Amino acid sequence: MSHFKTFLRSGHWPTLAASFLYFDFTFAIWVLNGAMGPFIAEAYGLNAAQTGFMVSVPILAGALMRFPLGVLSQYIGRKNAAMVEMGLIVLALLYGYSFVDSYDSVLAMGVLLGIAGGSFGVALSLGSGWFPAKYKGLAMGIAGAGNSGTVMAVLFAPPLAMHYGWTTVYGLAALSMLVPMVVMWVCAKEPPDREPHQRLRTHVACLFEKDGWVFSLIYVVTFGGFIGLASFLPSYFYDQFKVTKVEAGQLTMLATLVGSAVRVLGGHLADRLGGVTALTGVLLLVAASLMACGFAGGSVALTTALFMLCFAGLGAGNGALFQLVPLRWPLATAVAGSMIGEIGALGGGLVPNAMGLSRQFTGSYLWGFAAFTVLALAMLVLLRVAQKRWTRTWVGAGGRARRPEAQPGGATDSLVPQA
Secondary structure: OHHHHHHHHOOOHHHHHHHHHHHHHHHHHHOHHHHOHHHHHHHHOOOHHHHHHHHHHHHHHHHHHHHHHHHHHHHHOHHHHHHHHHHHHHHHHHHHHHHOOOHHHHHHHHHHHHHHHHHHHHHHHHHHOOOOHHHHHHHHHHHHHHHHHHHHHHHHHHHHHHHHOHHHHHHHHHHHOHHHHHHHHHHOOOOOOOOOOOOHHHHOHHHHOHHHHHHHHHHHHHHHHHHHHHHHHHHHHHHHHOOOHHHHHHHHHHHHHHHHHHHHHHHHHHHHHOHHHHHHHHHHHHHHHHHHHHHOOOOHHHHHHHHHHHHHHHHHHHHHHHHHHHHHOOOOHHHHHHHHHHHHHHHHOHHHHHHHHHHHHHOOOHHHHHHHHHHHHHHHHHHHHHHHHHHHHOOOHHHOOOOHHHOOOOOOOOOOOOO
């Protein structure tokens, strides 16, 4: 407890709390179509492949919107960028409430829901910007635990859709967005770690660096797996086990709640043990539990338990990876985080499509699970190869933060293209 009090005193905790709430609500909006997937599929008679694509559209759109919002935050500030985004989300939800009446308009609404998916880099950078390097992992873990918005979506959206109609949920969600907007306006302060205005090439320099691609590809597994599975699980449980739509949401909630809570622990463990060490264990856990899920399709209890284990690994992995990002790019965390988050979230769009196509053409979800298992193991190999160079240049053993006097000069201070 004393350690946590020391952590809170080292930064501006109201900004961290506002960042968490902002990310929590925007994340809930981002996965609304996934939470209501069984309702939408029933309304328009969608097959498994169509359902998977419908669920993936907000994920893909949100991934593409992360980087532009990160760039905007450099020019108007992270707090102001968050306020602009939340205002646009309210307008998008009002459109959904008033005009969505066909499968095509659901897809269009999915694109608009993607606005909410752009919050990632801004929320984490805003929340952790007041805290010193040794607490960055914990601060980012707390802000990033706002992905518990998935829990809000799958817990509240299905029963509301059952009683009032699923398009009405968009209108209710628009009203709910007023809560984080007020808290952000009143409580948050722009952090002092202001990132300098940079040219477009500097913004995208992460794509020209080996480290940028390694982080992005690992994030395809940890965050892409989290958002992709969280969005598709209501449809999976509904189809695979013939539970009710509300029960499908509740089962999904059990898994996503664990993943969201463990993200904070992942950041904290990465601070103590090192991000590389934490990610190694995470990728092994994710691969094993995913493959087991593929073979446990006959038992709803066993499958739910395995998904809870899998989401624990994914959540911890998200926290551990973003302990490393501010160590690698201390003065460009928002831009680097947005770029990595964008590519990682794009990977999340693969998951519901792979699951839907596997079901559509083989009659089973097994091959969707198998494909993602192979990807997780490939990223484990990539991590272990890359960490040898990392510990020689910008990070300590196992991925721990180096002491200030041990930091190498130059390379970690900005997004500079490297060989």
